[in-house]
Amino acid sequence: MTIMVRDLPVNERPREKLLASGPDGLSNTELLAVLLRTGTHEKSVLRIAEEVLAYYKERGLVAIAHIPASELAAIHGVGQAKAATILAAVELGRRLAIAEAESAEVVSGPEDVAHFAMPRFRFEQREHFAVMLLDTKNHILGLHDVSVGSLQASVVHPREVFRTAVDYAAASMILLHNHPSGDPTPSREDIAVTARLVKAGKIMDIPVLDHVIIGRNRYVSLKDKGLLS
Template sequence: MSIKLLAEDDRPREKFLLKGKNSLSDAELLAIIMGSGNREDSAVELARKILNSVGNNWHNLSVLQISDLTKFKGVGEAKAISIVAALEIGRRRAAQEVPEKIQITNSQETYKILAPFLADLQTEEFWAIFLNQNNRIIGKSRLSSGGINQSVVDIRILFKTALEHFATGLVVAHNHPSGNLKPSQEDLKITKQIAEAGKILNIQLLDHLILAQNSYLSFADENLL
């Protein structure tokens, strides 16, 4: 039986998408790596046989050689290499330290992060930095690009992206190619709208920066939030 003929809830890839990676069994995870089984066994059934042979222990599986894996019907060199490579990635991940996320404590730090993306542009772009509860960066994104003197951001997209990052705070920024750092009425309006929307979703707007080539203006520093 092929994966295509299984009930939808039993298909590893579909189950991954519907229920998330934590819902998958070890055999289902291995089946995704292999991609297919053999004439008698689905990928999940073949994966289950391979895991049973090593006591259902990933460490034991990781010491098998290509020649050991290809003894299983339906496992050629390509599948065996995929299995070994996946386990090697896991080993290297376990050996590495989790990189510490950058923490933002002031507008100068925000400027240093965003200046390489915005300072020298000839047209306006609108960016956002997404933060966790400790004000550490969990993501950043360009949300729009516009003309010489305008870049409008869709607030719905901004907060959709913030929610996808599980952000509790955010900093927004855009550039003024003219070099004039004075906020326009549109800048003030959109900042107020973002702040108000953030209150509803419990995502705090911490700052809004306007960047020029060698300088910037912080709404928080200027008490404009």
């Protein structure tokens, strides 16, 4: 016999639990069930939510941020309307995280850089190289993409990096890029590109203060590792 949500006690139903106690106490399955809203004649909405999460088990929950709507909609019991709801919720969460991070206006260390940049980069599937521009008091003037793709000297050219800094009259900058693998350990190429841009910063009188590599909920500061020069 299939147990439907309506068969559960009221205080055990996902939507009612959320309204009574807030979303923090709900599991991923229950949160997803709230978005899906209804099940089918054969399956409860909780069962469909479990199957969606199981479908992405190998790639992890973050996979939902990248999947096309057609792939999500193809899961039995989801369909196009529910897929659109899930993806809209994921994007709204991403934008809220970015907005919260951007409330930090002053950089005092790599942890501030990571806090500001991680919501933008953590779900990207390709490497993004960006520059964080600072004024004389280390207030953030902006975070700007320079290139997308592999981090190579031929792609990350000082001309493009410092053109943005000059346009914004930046006093200094911090280099950033993400590792889609989730491991922020710097590669030899990362170190070589950093050295090249540090040298260019000295010539341009726009010092490169750090290079922060973003991974999955982790980051590495090349300055902290003694790899900046």
